[in-house]
Amino acid sequence: MPKLTIDGKTIEMPKGATILQAAQALGVYIPRYCYHPSLPVSGTCRMCVVEVEKTAKLQIACATEIADGMAVRTDTPAVKKARRDVLEYLLINHPVDCPICDQAGECFLQDYYMDHGLHKSRIAPGDKIRRSKRRAAGKYLTLDNERCILCTRCVRFCDEVTRTGELTVSGRNDASFIDMKEGKGVDNDYSLNIADICPVGAFTSRDFRFKARVWFLKKTGSICTGCAAGCNIEVHHNEGIVHRLMPAPNPETNTWLCDRGRMTYKVLRAGDRLSKARIKKGSMEPEPALRQAAHLIDDAAHRAGPESVAVLGSPYLSLEDNLAIAELASGSIKTGALCLDFSCEQGVKDGILINKDQTPNANGLKLLRARYGGLDQNALIGLINSGRIKLIVAEARALNSLREKLRDLSNIPTVILALAKSDLDFDSDCVLPYASYFETEGHFVNYKGRIQKTAAAVAAPEGVQPLWLVLSKISSYTGAPIKIEDTKAMSAKLSEYALGKSVIPAICKPGSIAAKSTRE
Amino acid sequence: MIEIKKVDNRPLNLLERLYIWEIFKGFLVTSGHFFRNLFNPKGLITVQYPEVKRPLEYAAKRRTRHRLKVRADGSPKCVACFLCATACPANCIHIEAAEYQANPVEKYPAVFDVDLARCVVCGMCVEACPEDAIAMDTEEIPGGALKREEMYLTREKLFRNLPGEPSLKGAANRLAQGGKGIGRG
Amino acid sequence: MEKFKPVISLLNLDLLLFTAITAVKIGFLLGAVMGFTAFLTWVERKLSSLMQDRVGPNRASIFGFTLLGLFHPIADGIKLMMKEDFVPARADKVLFTLAPVLTLVPVLAAFAVIPFGNYVDVMGLRVELVIARFPLGLLYALAVSGFAIYGTFLAGWSSKSNFALLGALRGAAQMISYEVVLGLTLIGLLMIYGTADLQQIVREQGKLLFGFIPAWGVVYQFPAFILFLAAAIAENKRTPFDVVEGESEIIGYFMEYSSMRFAVFMFAEFIEIILISMLAVTLFLGGWQVPFLEEAGFLFPGGLALPVHPYLTALAQMGAFAAKTAFMCWALMTLRWTVPRFRFDQVMKLAWQGILPLSLLNILITGLALTLI
Structure with a gap:
């Protein structure tokens, strides 16, 4: 393996590695625009120039392969001057409209200008070349050509990662600009990654547009619950409001994050979020509604026996919540009509990330099923359709997934646990809200069997509690408590019944090198 | 000595x-x-303030109630960049940004509130503003209200130009004048 | 008609007339004192501001007229009435309510024996210009004003607040100590005039010493005058004797009081200033006496005589009394804004090791002098 020195420090790297990779491994930061670890090298921006001994000119670190005995310096006056000049060149026609630019605060032009530039502009503002300002580029993106530095990260992303090729560089020389190919918008499933990898404010998110300034955002590492992939994410939030989700790259799960996953936070938005319980279509505080739910369960179990109560697990819920559901059925109500069978075909759908299984925790249910058993899906459907079931306790989306196969539900009372109003496309006399997985911790098992944990980034609405706590309270109101009153009891139960001695991998901490690399 | x-x-x-x-x-x-x-x-x-006001030696540096400058067309100069809210040590500025559909300035403050009850009159917001949009030169001393609500200034109460304005200072001024692009790019 | 006879005989004319005249006198004096008290609250603020080179209250206005800030007492009154009438949860409600009353009433009652003029003849009836003239007037005044200690102590104790209790304890100790010395400073005066009837004491002061010096108490008993003032200010609990309030540490026995209950305490304090001033004027500064003005008119030494109508004489005497009282009030207030506060041990030391032996010495010397002359 070739051995080289960078700024006096020696390192051995496998053959074919570049100087930039070697420097990264040594912890020497080399500024760059066009280089991205997950994209092919193009070498257009010239920001990463370094001095290599015995070469006449400065070399670009991102595209120069290492060789044995190479001596690289990144801090000589020549390198510093080169960086300064490259930066000045890039900024010649930059509009400097940072006040209205969403990239401000995480913009590489701003950062590098403070680190390497600090020059006065030699171009009068009136003499700068104007280009077209904002225009929509697909469903989720805004394109501003004036801010673009033509690093072509976006073009390479569309060509090499999604292989949809919507973007191209039009024109030539100093008149070249990023453009969409004839008749195409950037409408692939991963378009918002372009906003992430764009080092400047040329591509910005339309969803996040003008919502918040990035320096206010707090970051919490968590798990995406959009599908069975279990992508690691960063929840960006401020003052209790989630503003956007960003990928937290993890070699085990994901580098990117799909657009659908990024929009999962929308469930928290005031209009759709269920923050009060609904009893007979009337809105009320969650706490008293629990007694109504307990009464419904008690009533059905009393009149037609406990077997007349069907309890459904849900692949959309965490292990904690499903465990509480299973406990409620077998420990409290003592019914056999418990269904934890929601498995479906899994596997990466498009070769990138998105899974065929749109539920995040079908594999988690398998863990619980090994312990609690329960009916399989068809048996339960048969039971319900036969009319022997007098009450269904279920999470809204899980019940929705069975709707096609079920008879009319209108004369079976239900206790529904729901997160969003849009999930309720049927009438129920008792709808209870619960804390989403942006508001409470929960374990999920992804399609590879990797167990991961979400984190509570923001606080749940007043009175809204985690689902397992809701069920725990209902069970104590029915007089047969499941005895899971706090997180300590929950985690004890969880490791006893489902996880065993499994090691839960830590989520990448926001700001760690791995988490940073989507943007870089 | x-x-x-x-x-x-x-x-x-x-x-x-x-x-x-x-x-x-x-x-x-x-x-x-x-x-x-x-x-x-x-x-x-x-001195019987406020009836009698003694000219102060450094009157030019005196900081008084805030105002938001407006452009010639009546739109705010502010582009809701949040730098004043970032600089504010008293956390008294509340901004909600919104997007213009037609105006080339793109961004404007749909909500811009200054809570004078929290304001410490430090003038950092004026220092931070890249658009020359906020100023503290109304010569009105903040405070002395009978109701808390009177201390809460909304966008409309803040809009005011002094004689000789609007000035053309500010980063987004070029956009306001409708900068033309060259070609498509 | 027959059955009303006992009632009519009970309501004989003399009694009716006496009651009416007394009522008028009470009304007159009470009105004057209360009005002057409100005025004093303004004076105190304005006076302190002027001696500190400030302007003082000048904002309250009616239709734009501020009248040197004279509307401030009215504004203060309105404000105090609007305030929440707060009673601490664990306070003794009855005593808490009673305390301000017990502070105000004794102070007002003491005015009964203060002569504010000589006499007037109305329709052949001689009306003494004092509400109640009786031989032990001075003792009555001292005894009644001594009752004020109940108000002080009950206020502090019933509040169930440590600070209020601390203030009340200080107040009780201070008032009891100075009650004793206050009486002792006046013994010399009683020995000279030979009476405790205040009207008689004032008349005695109308005499002339060596034919031209008015024989006021201050001339005979100057040291006693100083000692009396010191003891009286201490009774009043104002600076320099305001450790009871201790504005920087404990805020005093009325700490838990608000609204008009607090106002009563404050009012009582100002009324007490007037009472002290009137007592000092009556005992030491010749009361209502105008120098050289006697029943017939001005009789200056050297034989110059100037006849004055009896009513004008009475008016002049009442005016003189008011002026002297006002002067004393001014002096007391100026003193309050001049001297810093004593420490509590100093207050006690002054009473027991300062004023008490000095007033005993004063009695001794006075007795010796009276025996020798």
Whole structure:
């Protein structure tokens, strides 16, 4: 393996590695625009120039392969001057409209200008070349050509990662600009990654547009619950409001994050979020509604026996919540009509990330099923359709997934646990809200069997509690408590019944090198 | 020049320890001030603010109630960049940004509130503003309201131009004038 | 008609007339004192501001007229009435309510024996210009004003607040100590005039010493005058004797009081200033006496005589009394803004080791002098 020195420090790297990779491994930061670890090298921006001994000119670190005995310096006056000049060149026609630019605060032009530039502009503002300002580029993106530095990260992303090729560089020389190919918008499933990898404010998110300034955002590492992939994410939030989700790259799960996953936070938005319980279509505080739910369960179990109560697990819920559901059925109500069978075909759908299984925790249910058993899906459907079931306790989306196969539900009372109003496309006399997985911790098992944990980034609405706590309270109101009153009891139960001695991998901490690399 | 005052710490003599004479001397001092001011009220140094305002030497640097400057077309100069809210040590500025559909400036503050009850009148917001949009030169002293709501200034209460404005300072001014692009790119 | 006879005989004319005249006198004096008290609250603020080179209250206005800030007492009154009438949860409600009353009533009652003029003849009836003239007037005044200690102590104790209790304890100790010395400072005066009837004491002071010096108490008993003032200010609990309030540490026995209850305490304090001033004037500064003005008119030494109508004489005497009282009030207030506060041990030391032996010495010397002359 070739051995080289960078700024006096020696390192051995496998053959074919570049100087930039070697420097990264040594912890020497080399500024760059066009280089991205997950994209092919193009070498257009010239920001990463370094001095290599015995070469006449400065070399670009991102595209120069290492060789044995190479001596690289990144801090000589020549390198510093080169960086300064490259930066000045890039900024010649930059509009400097940072006040209205969403990239401000995480913009590489701003950062590098403070680190390497600090020059006065030699171009009068009136003499700068104007280009077209904002225009929509697909469903989720805004394109501003004036801010673009033509690093072509976006073009390479569309060509090499999604292989949809919507973007191209039009024109030539100093008149070249990023453009969409004839008749195409950037409408692939991963378009918002372009906003992430764009080092400047040329591509910005339309969803996040003008919502918040990035320096206010707090970051919490968590798990995406959009599908069975279990992508690691960063929840960006401020003052209790989630503003956007960003990928937290993890070699085990994901580098990117799909657009659908990024929009999962929308469930928290005031209009759709269920923050009060609904009893007979009337809105009320969650706490008293629990007694109504307990009464419904008690009533059905009393009149037609406990077997007349069907309890459904849900692949959309965490292990904690499903465990509480299973406990409620077998420990409290003592019914056999418990269904934890929601498995479906899994596997990466498009070769990138998105899974065929749109539920995040079908594999988690398998863990619980090994312990609690329960009916399989068809048996339960048969039971319900036969009319022997007098009450269904279920999470809204899980019940929705069975709707096609079920008879009319209108004369079976239900206790529904729901997160969003849009999930309720049927009438129920008792709808209870619960804390989403942006508001409470929960374990999920992804399609590879990797167990991961979400984190509570923001606080749940007043009175809204985690689902397992809701069920725990209902069970104590029915007089047969499941005895899971706090997180300590929950985690004890969880490791006893489902996880065993499994090691839960830590989520990448926001700001760690791995988490940073989507943007870089 | 540092002056040194020598304190006389000798023990009190009998007359002083009786206090009566000393109290009478103090009495003469206070009543002396009393009668002097009673018969010559104009000699008092108190300024009857706000009826009487004494020109201040550094009046140009005086910070008073905020205002938001507006452009010639009546739209705010502010582009809701949040730098004032970032700089504000009292957390008294609340902004909600929104997007113009037609105006080339793109961004404007749909909500811009200044809570004068929290404001510490430090002027950092003015320093931070890249658009020359906020100023503290209305010559109105913040405070002295009968209701808390009166201390809460909304966008509309803040809009005001002084004579000679609008100026053309500010980063987004070029956009406001409708900068033309060259070609598509 | 027959059955009303006992009632009519009970309501004989003399009694009716006496009641009416007394009522008028009470009304007059009470009105004057209360009005002057409100005025004093303004005076105190204005006076302190002027001696500190400030302007003082000048904002309250009616239709734009501020009148030197004279509307401030009215504004203060309105404000105090609007305030929440707060009673601490664990306070003794009855005593808490009673305390301000017990502070105000004794102070007002003491005015009964203060002569504010000589006499007037109305329709052949001689009306003494004092509400109640009786031989032990001075003792009555001292005794009644001594009752004020109940108000002080009950206020502090019933509040169930440590600070209020601390203030009340200080107040009780201070008032009891100075009650004793206050009486002792006046013994010399009683020995000279030989009476405790205040009207008689004032009349005695109308005499002339060596034919031209008015024989006021202050001339005979100057040291006693100083001692009396010191003791009286201490009774009043104002600076320099305001450790009871201790504004920087404990805020005093009325700490838990608000609204008009607090106002009553404050009012009582100002009324007490007037009472002290009136007592000092009556005992030491010749009361209503105008120098050289006697029943017939001005009789100056050297034989110059100037006849004055009896009513004008009475008016002049009442005016003199008011002026002297006002002067004393001014002096007391100036003193309050001149002298810093004593420490509590100093207050006690002054009473027991200062004023008490000195007033005993004063009695001794006075007795010796009276025996020798």
